[in-house]
Amino acid sequence: MRHKQKFILLIVLMTLLSVLFMTISSGGNWEYTLPRRGRSLVAMILTGSAIAYSTVIFQSITNNKILTPSIIGLDSLYMLVQTFMIFTFGSMSLFMTHAAMNFGLSAGIMVLFSFVFYRILFSGERSQLYFLLLIGLVLGTFFSSLSTFMQVIIDPNEFMAIQGQMFASFNNVNRDLLGLASILFVLLLLPIRIEMRTLDVLLLGRDHAVNLGVSYTRVVKRLLILVAVLISLATALVGPITFLGLLVANVTYQMFKTYEHRILLPASMLTGMISLVLGQLVVQHVFTFETTLSVIINFIGGIYFLYLLLKERS
Secondary structure, three states, X not given: OOHHHXXXXXXXXXXXXXXXXXXXXXXXXXXXHHHHHHHHHHHHHHHHHHHHHHHHHHHHHHOOOOOOHHHHOHHHHHHHHHHHHHHHHOOOOHHHXXXXXXXXHHHHHHHHXXXXXXXXXXXXXXXOHHHHHHHHHHHHHHHHHHHHHHHHHOOHHHHHHHHXXXXXXOXXXXXXXXXXXXXXXXXXXXXXXXXXXXXXXXXXXHHHHHHOOOOHHHHHHHHHHHHHHHHHHXXXXXXXXXXXXXXXXXXXXXXXXXXXXXXXXXXXHHHHHHHHHHXXXXXXXXXXXXXXXHHHHHHHHHHHXXXXXXXXXX
């Protein structure tokens, strides 16, 4: 099947799932159902697109199809920020009750962390990508340990508020935040589109990219910042979904066996949207909200991650 036919298939599937999500079990209450589900659908489209887009770019930079942007600890940092705000100010503080303030603060801290992180590690003449990944893994574990420590000693009633931040939720997304996140996402896509051919070259590795005239350190630093901003926006909007990027990116690689990012990036975005909408339908109408979408995604993604590891060894 050609790429064009596969794209059409993905678009048709996404359209059918979206219509099904908007209309199933509505009970005729369209005035209430459509706006509420519409916000959830837009949030899933933005989140799936941002995570898929950033994961494919990150894997092209690292030349590794198992790594994801969460390896640098952004998910753990998000949970640390949420836990610290509840631990210090309480769950009823303005930081937690004001959605825009919480979103801005969480995304801002994650972006600032990424900027400082990359600035320090790329200060030399040669980028130290694997050292960056190692430090990111250590920092992610450190952030997670700090969060756990505060969660253990916090008031049990406040801990219930923290639990609400641990899992991604698409049911009560703030309308104003959706508009802001949509604008930022579109603006972030513009500089990445310029680097499509450069990303194709980066798959050849650092030495080949430099020989072909790519300013490797500058390009990688800029792309990593964009990846961090995309992940920060998605995480601050709905919460952490650790394995979604890994799952979506590798499914896209299997469907579209090509190196061209002009095909891989939009295909991964569609696959990410389909995964979230389909998963949310399963959560609502199969499990009747007895579990969350992030639990299902992480369970399937964890199994797929183990499969990829075993496949790499064989």
